[in-house]
Amino acid sequence: MTPSWILDILAAVMLLVAAVSAGRLLVSRPWAGSAGDADIDVAHLLMGIAMAGMLVASLSTLPNDVWDVIFAVLTGWFGWRVYRESRGEGARVLADGCHMPHLVHSAAMLYMFVAIGAPAAAGGGMGAMGGGGSAMQTLEAPVVAFIFALWLIGYVVLDLDRLTGPGHARGSYFAPPAVVPAHAALVGATAGSGAVGLAAASAAPAGSGGSVATAPAGATGPGQPAAGGDGTGAGSGVPADSARTILLGPKVAAGCRIAMGVTMAFMLIIMI
């Protein structure tokens, strides 16, 4: 049996991912109509909670049937997003699209909940992977688990490479532009048009960091709210703004996805 403390650590990491995702949602305030890709943070939030419950029985929250429905909806939603992306970009979105990894993550979660052995399905949650279980649960169709694990690992290494490779300033891959902080574009542009901010961003060297990658042009324009949608923009308190910039930055989004990808691959493999 995999030691329970390893599962505990991973569950803690997943809860951290869920908390960070919740924080991103709170800061970006999608209900104010300013963010367009809150779905990714919602997905991370739900996956974090679900995986923590799978790893540690005592953290189980919802019945498996409910999770089945949730991840079926998420899979369908991201499938739709990928389809919409592909209408503009073609088949390349399958390898390069910013929503494709979330589709795979959602589908992998759906697979895990559907393919888990019958005893767990009868309970309130998977749980048995954790220390409270008497036996390791296995997944049906293990080859699917293997393929998902390879796929997820592939995204992990690609994400790491994108974070540090040439042109890694393209934060939109990790956090689509709507949730990338406007603060970054405001560097060197205290007011005025978005073009000024973009010029500053464009002038940044490739290795200067992902946080200056993208920014809503409109956010820097007169009367436009910043990424957070709260209208505070660059004029708000610096510490709060910095925290928001970090939280909404692509590196945080990427970190969440990498942690989730590794953990999900781990879960898939140990349940083969």
Add this chain to the structure above:
Amino acid sequence: MSDIAVVGGQAAHQGGRTRMAEGTWQHPDTRRVLQLALAAIWLLDAVLQYQSFMFTTGFSQMLAGTADGNPGAIASPITWDARLVGHHLILINTVFATIQLLLGLGIAWRPTLRVALAASIAWSLGVWWFGEGLGGVLNGAASPLNGAPGAVIIYALLAVLLWPSDQHAATAPFTAARAVGAPVARALWLVLWASLAYFALTPANRAPQALHDMVAGMADGEPGWLAALDNHAASLLAHQGLAASIVLAAALAVIAVGVYLPPRGLRAILVLAIVVAALIWVFGQAFGGILAGGATDPNSGLLLILLALAYWPTRTAAGAPAVAAPAAAAQPAAGQDGGVA
């Protein structure tokens, strides 16, 4: 949602539709892709190492078993190591798994690429001895089908060949030659595949039922479809050990010397190498036994495929550099450490 312009002005997010940036993020070149594939395999190894089986005495027994038949100088440290692992199973296996996790993440993370590759070489050599008993090379158990000369030594070989140096880039006919030069890269390929050809013909492997037993043995614990494939393949090899070994050895020998062919011939040889490696991986190794649980790595078949891709010619038949080469060489500083140049 506001319209969004992205660095370079080549991506936009309009009306809720995300458009991908073009020109900002650059696709990695062939060597970087192969490095990432190596990183992914290390990550897979790490995840496999965290499996339940590895935290049982079965793991230490598996290590101890690799000492069998090896010379005393090789076997004694293996036995000592297996005993140590057995005494501190949870701790040591967790360390093992975490090291492999860090190797995978380190290779994928460009700033730590060189350190991780160097560490992977050292780790691979250690595992080759203490974890694989030198791949059975010295005890007569080595076979191309069971992962000879040790899957983990191919990790080290790949790390050397994919080292982010371009000392010989100007004349490198394939990716594997960029760091060490074509003569050395070809020699390494020749030694590896020729050794596989040799192992295919050893007495233990050319016995009438040797290959049959090896393939049939892989079916245990596998999913039904894979077990059926293995059983069918095994039935084809029944009492054909000598003939099958000769055919396999001939194919491996052709692959070994084929690395010296000009690009067109080399491509054909590499296709043959990939096909042979894939057949070995599926039928001889059952994907490393991963689907049966208890595997520590995907075995050698997958790595041989990766290795073959590293030798794919990057120049035209006329000797002119491939189109991708100058474009890759022009990549900015961020990629230098990763060997993207």
